[in-house]
Amino acid sequence: MSVLFEPIKINRMEVCNRFARSATNDGGADEDGFVRDRQVTLYEELAAGGVGLIVSGATNVQKQGQILPYQWRITSDEHCRGLSKAAEAAHRHGAKVAVQLFHGGAEAGTYGASRGFTAKAPSRLSGDDPFFPFFKSEYGVLTSGDIEEIIRDFGKGARRVREAGCDAVQLHGAHGYLFSQFLSPYINRRTDEWGGSLENRQRFILETYREIRLQVGPDFPVMIKLGVQDSFEAGLKFDEGARTAGSLDDAGFDALEISSGARGPGWNKTEFKTGIRETADEAYYRLWSREIRPLVKSPLILAGGLRSFELMEKIVAASDADIVAMSRPLIRQPGLINRWRQGDRTRSECISCNQCVQALVEGRMALCGQLDKGA
Numbered sequence: 001m002s003v004l005f006e007p008i009k010i011n012r013m014e015v016c017n018r019f020a021r022s023a024t025n026d027g028g029a030d031e032d033g034f035v036r037d038r039q040v041t042l043y044e045e046l047a048a049g050g051v052g053l054i055v056s057g058a059t060n061v062q063k064q065g066q067i068l069p070y071q072w073r074i075t076s077d078e079h080c081r082g083l084s085k086a087a088e089a090a091h092r093h094g095a096k097v098a099v100q101l102f103h104g105g106a107e108a109g110t111y112g113a114s115r116g117f118t119a120k121a122p123s124r125l126s127g128d129d130p131f132f133p134f135f136k137s138e139y140g141v142l143t144s145g146d147i148e149e150i151i152r153d154f155g156k157g158a159r160r161v162r163e164a165g166c167d168a169v170q171l172h173g174a175h176g177y178l179f180s181q182f183l184s185p186y187i188n189r190r191t192d193e194w195g196g197s198l199e200n201r202q203r204f205i206l207e208t209y210r211e212i213r214l215q216v217g218p219d220f221p222v223m224i225k226l227g228v229q230d231s232f233e234a235g236l237k238f239d240e241g242a243r244t245a246g247s248l249d250d251a252g253f254d255a256l257e258i259s260s261g262a263r264g265p266g267w268n269k270t271e272f273k274t275g276i277r278e279t280a281d282e283a284y285y286r287l288w289s290r291e292i293r294p295l296v297k298s299p300l301i302l303a304g305g306l307r308s309f310e311l312m313e314k315i316v317a318a319s320d321a322d323i324v325a326m327s328r329p330l331i332r333q334p335g336l337i338n339r340w341r342q343g344d345r346t347r348s349e350c351i352s353c354n355q356c357v358q359a360l361v362e363g364r365m366a367l368c369g370q371l372d373k374g375a
């Protein structure tokens with residue numbers, strides 16, 4: 001049997017194989033962030049299709065952190081009911097569900113402007129800055145009180161996820177959202193204990209972890225998707241990203257997923273890389289994961305352009321990662337893993353055209369644009 005079909009434990013959670021659906025905002029919630037039935041059906045399809053661990057889309061712990069309409073929220077106890085339904089659907093087929101807890105920081109600016117709130121970030125970049133504006137709308141600066149409130153809201157969100165019967169939480173610490181903004185020396189210009197040295201820039205993640213741990217107890221899996229390098233010269237360097245991975249592991253995070261940090265000017269070249277035509281284009285963050293491996297004791301999850309069964313098998317067999325995660329291929333083919341398990345090891349049909357991402361940005365559900373065309 002392939003190593004990809006061996007189970008693995010993350011804290012007390014046993015995942016039946018090494019395949020995760022990497023966090024995917026499917027744009028299918030209602031305006032108030034409640035789970036809709038079509039999403040429960042999607043979780044059922046993914047689980048029935050053989051995915052071992054489904055990581056939800058970015059789920060807002062505060063309304064002020066939301067970046068797009070139709071994202072999930074976990075801002076009230078009423079939001080638990082929908083999460084329970086999604087988890088039950090996945091559990092019927094043996095899959096586990098992790099909810100990705102999220103705050104967009106400055107990236108919530110555009111959505112906030114349309115919904116009457118002002119987004120806030122660790123600090124404000126000036127209009128003369130050569131990289132300005134990454135953040136396209138107005139935003140303010142977080143006070144220490146705001147930061148403490150956000151940390152408490154992450155804790156409340158995590159507690160609700162556990163009470164809803166989901167299996168784990170994952171912090172979204174990548175792609176230039178709030179945790180990434182704190183970590184980035186370019187975006188975080190604070191001079192108090194939340195900015196400056198690497199230790200200070202890590203503080204927001206670590207304090208959030210501690211609060212979540214208090215709320216969920218020692219045996220509930222708490223994971224993070226970590227952006228270990230920003231995609232522009234003045235941003236977070238890999239050396240600091242890798243050291244952060246080690247610190248978070250030491251602090252007690254139960255698994256780390258490796259991805260990129262703040263994007264800078266274009267997302268088609270970073271986590272949503274296009275033009276993945278052959279095996280050599282795949283697994284574009286594998287080297288980061290390999291370098292981080294010796295620094296981290298807990299399981300490593302690798303996402304980013306994974307398309308071929310044989311390559312994923314080599315990655316896990318070489319211990320460059322313990323779990324392989326996919327997003328776009330499972331939008332195209334939710335049953336891909338079972339097809340592979342049954343012996344048809346043909347590469348994913350996803351051509352990484354990013355029409356799924358485009359749909360999301362335009363306020364539609366993230367479906368495969370190629371399938372819409374009947375391809």
Ligand SMILES: Cc1cc2nc3c(=O)[nH]c(=O)nc-3n(C[C@H](O)[C@H](O)[C@H](O)COP(=O)(O)O)c2cc1C
Pocket residue numbers: 022023024025026056057058100172174225259271272303304305306325326327328329356357360366
């Ligand atoms: C439609 C769509 C929505 C996504 N939403 C999220 C999200 O909510 N949180 C997150 O961490 N990553 C999100 N991602 C990024 C994926 O988790 C993944 O890191 C990236 O797409 C690379 O993997 P892939 O080549 O398998 O698609 C999303 C990707 C897509 C295509």
